[in-house]
Structure formats: C-alpha cells, structure tokens
Amino acid sequence: VCIVREDMRHAYANGKYCDITGYSSSELKKIRIARLILTDKRETWKNMYQLFFHNEIKIEKSFIATAIRKDGKKCSIECSRAITIWKGKPAIQLIVRDVTEGMERENKIKASNKLLSDQIINITAELISSSGKLKQKRNELISHKLELEKVNKELLQTNRAMSILARNIDKKKKEVERKTAHTVLTKIIPIINDLKKQKGMQKYL
Secondary structure, three states, rough: OOEEOOOEEEEEEEHHHHHHHHOOOOHHHOOHHHHOOOOHHHHHHHHHHHHHHOOOOOOOOOOOEEOOOOOOEEEEEEEEEEEEEEEEEEEHHHEEOOOOHHHHHHHHHHHHHHHHHHHHHHHHHHHHHHHHHEEEEEEEEHHHHHHHHHHHHHHHHHHHHHHHHHHHHHHHHHHHHHHHHHHHHHHHHHHHHHHHHOOHHHOOO
16 A cells, blocks of 8 residues: 655555565655656656546546566556545555566466467368368269269160170071071082982092
C-alpha cells in the first residue's frame, strides 16, 4: 500500500510496496510515482492521475500496469485506487500487488495456445490438402477402372468372335473332309476297282 499526494510524490509506503519497487520508504518519499512507470506511458499516467485526483474520472476496478523497479527490472503490478485524506489533504491510496509471475504464466499459456492454434490450423490445412489429393487419386483410380472395364469388354467380344470363327473353320474343315471322303468313295474307289478288273493294269496298282 502507498499514499500519493497531489504532486504525485509518495507520502507513505509500507514494507510490501517497498519490496515490489525495490526502493526504501525514505527513497520513495523523494520521488514521484511517475518515475516507476515506463517512459512512454508516463504522460498518459500523469494526465489520468490528475483527472482521477480531481474526480473528473472514476476508476473503481483494478488495472494492470508495468512498473520499473529501482534495479531497472520491469514488473507487472495490479493496482486499485481510491481518494483518501492524508494529513488533512486529499491524496490517492494505491493498493499494489505484484502479479509478475502470474502474468508470465499467462503469457506462456497464451503463447502455448497460439502455438497449438497455429499447429491445428497447419494440420487442418494439410488434411484439407491431403483430402484434395486423395480425391484426385480416387478419381484417377475410378477412371483407370472404367478404362480397364472397357478394355476387358472389348477383349471378351474379341474372344467370342474368335471362338465363333474357330467353330466355323472347324465346320468348314469337317465339311471338306466329308466331301473329300464322299468323292473318294463314290468316284475314285470305283475307278480303282475297274482298273483292277482290267488285264494288264493290275501291275500298276
């Protein structure tokens, strides 16, 4: 806890506040509270402090700020402010809590969550990409399957045609053999028999 006068100088600081800032109570009484604030935030802090001090704005809820310790290290503090009276004059009472470790844990959790979120996004993108490739491969396989079925059908038709041709050739062959046998029996054999009966021709048979 600390009490700050209207000129932004410390009027009081307890031991815990001194531990957080790194300054002793006597040192804090010599410096303005703005010195504990980041350089680029000091003007904003001063303006807000004056507005708050004169009740032009009211900040009831606690807020988080980054303070600069005496050793130059940064620390995160949670502050609650209220108007009070110090030695008969208006002042601001600050209740300060060091939340550095909690903020670091929170930042780590946020970083981990972001990393996990990025990984999920990347994995999802890879899955979508893989899904597209699998769909393309599936379409290619279907196309090959249809082509093979077409070729197989053509082969079956060709095989049937060849079978029919082979059967026709076999029929023609048997027909020729039958006609040849008939010719031999009906024409050639009788001639040979007649020649056998004729004298002088037997020596040629």
